[in-house]
Each structure stands twice: as structure tokens, then as C-alpha cells.
Amino acid sequence: MLAGLGLSSVEEDVYQHLVDRGETTTAALRTALDHPPEAITAALAGLARHGLVTTAPDESGSHVVGPPTITLGSMLAARRDELRQVELAVTELAERHRAAASRDLGGLIEIVTGLQPISRRFLQVLESADHQICGFTKTPPIAVGPRDNPAEPVVARRGLRMRTVIEQSYLADPDSTIDIDQSLGRGQEIAIVAELPVSMVIADSAIALVPLLVGPQETPRAVLISSSGLLSPLVTLFEKTWADAYPLRPRAAGEAPVPYADGSPGPARLSSLDAKILDLLLAGLTDRAVANNIGLSLRTVTRRIRHLMDLAGADNRIQLGWRAAQRGWI
Structure with missing residues (x-):
């Protein structure tokens, strides 16, 4: 999750453990985390360099994290600046490429040769x-x-x-x-x-x-x-x-039904799952609400709706309702 900010997996584990507890010792970290002791020590040093962890000045040796919105926010801002510099560099390279292509009709075209x-x-x-x-x-x-x-x-x-x-x-x-x-x-x-x-x-x-x-x-x-x-x-x-x-249009009502992905023909009647999805859609539920109602992933529901549209020969969901009624699905 934090790899995009430059943290290693061990540093992220240590940091999240500290966030959950607010303060802990090196010994406690070694007991709680499934990493070699030297890896945890190196991770603490790395987090300290990033300004994410400080060590108590007393003899307790406790490590403390500051508010993530501040400490991680500063790292995020720095990373945005870096990406902005990369974006500017890409723009500059594109301009240089167009300038170098001036030998091909003033840079208006590029001739590409070979498959x-x-x-x-x-x-x-x-x-x-x-x-x-x-x-x-x-x-x-x-x-x-x-x-x-x-x-x-x-x-x-x-x-x-x-x-x-x-x-x-x-x-x-x-x-x-x-x-x-x-x-x-x-x-x-x-x-x-x-x-x-x-x-x-x-x-x-x-x-x-x-x-x-x-x-x-x-x-x-x-x-x-x-x-x-x-x-x-x-x-x-x-x-x-x-x-x-x-x-060309998807197969319409009256034509051979679009087959399932496994090659079997589309049914005259819907499966109970597809019928349930169609009923919920016609009741006005969103795709996400349908998914939550049935206990499926949003991606699965979206794929089944697309499948229903294929079976019905519908270009959109309004046509799906109309053709579902024609076919006696509702």
C-alpha cells in the first residue's frame, strides 16, 4: 500500500504496527512481527530517515509515530513533485522527438517499416x-x-x-x-x-x-x-x-440466441440467478445494489447483465427490459 511512497514491505509492516499502537519498543516489534531482527532494525532506521518514526530520548528505547496525515502527507507531496518533474521531462522528450522527426515532411509524419x-x-x-x-x-x-x-x-x-x-x-x-x-x-x-x-x-x-x-x-x-x-x-x-x-447489430429477438461462453445455446427461460438480477434491475436498483443484494461481486453482476443483453439482442438496458417482456422472462 505504501510502496508508492518508497517504503519497503518490512518498513510498511513496522510502520502499521506502530500506527496501531502509537508507541512500542524494538523488542516488542521483533516479537510481534514475522521478520528477522536485523530487518526490523533496518526498517526502523529507514522510517526514521523518512521522518516517520522517532525514538524516545530516555532509556526506554520506545519508538513513536507522528500523525500520518502530516508525516505521510509530506512524503506524498514530495512524490507528486517528482512525478510532475517526470511529466515535464516526458513533454520535453516528445518535443525533441518531433523536432528530430523534421526530416520526415517537416515532422508531420513518421514512416514505420516492418511488421x-x-x-x-x-x-x-x-x-x-x-x-x-x-x-x-x-x-x-x-x-x-x-x-x-x-x-x-x-x-x-x-x-x-x-x-x-x-x-x-x-x-x-x-x-x-x-x-x-x-x-x-x-x-x-x-x-x-x-x-x-x-x-x-x-x-x-x-x-x-x-x-x-x-x-x-x-x-x-x-x-x-x-x-x-x-x-x-x-x-x-x-x-x-x-x-x-x-x-451490424447484436442478434435480435427471433434470431438464434447468443450462446453462453461455454458454447451451450441461450435458454428460452432464464436461470434463477439471471432472473433475480433482471428483477432487481427492473425494480430500479443500481448494479452495486444488485451485487450487494445477491452477494456477488460487482464485476460478476456487470458481466451477467452484459450476458442478458446479449441473449436479448439488446443494445441498451431499456431495450433489455422491453425484449425481456417479449420473451416472457418477466
């Missing part, structure tokens, strides 16, 4: 996004294919919106339906067009990676674009293509 460098830049573009990711996926993929695409874990972990337009030829893959259903089930938005001009990924309309079309014997290359002047046409192209593309 591994392109894949690495692709992931870096995704990780840089704060709001949304959008892009085109041609067939066949040049560097990163749908099944090894790291975008979806990024979206799931950070709550980003992701929109992808794919070429119609991708549906020729016999496994494409499973891939698409899984992607839609994880919240990705997918639309289809007959053909795309390029593959690309754009993060927050601020940076884009565009693989270049090369021959089968040529080394793959891509262009990393960070100029707003060059990005604007790509963003406009994506939005126009997205507006004209055919959107």
Missing part, C-alpha cells in the same frame, strides 16, 4: 486514446489482423468507444460471424462496406496510423500521422464512410 514496428506503433496509438478509436480494416490485413487485434482489450479496460468499418470480403471467412458476434458483444461498433480505400486506425482525431499498400515481396510500411492538417481529411473520410456503411 513488428508497425504492430508496436498500432498498440501505442490505441493506448494514447482518451475518448474513442475508429478505423478501417481491409482484407487481408497488412500488419494486425482481427484475431490478434489488441484494440478490444484496450476498449474494455478503459471504456473507450470503438467504431470499425470492415470490407464485405471479410465475411467470406467461415469464422467471421463468431468474431463479429464476440466483438459486438464486447461493445465494439462494426459496419460493413463493399470495399475500403485503405486500412487505418485513428485515436481521438489526434493521431493516425495508415498502413501502405505494398507488393507481396515488399517490406510492410505504415505512416504515423500527427498533423491536424493531414488528419482532418482522414477523419472526414471515416465519418462519411461510417454514415453510409451497413451497421
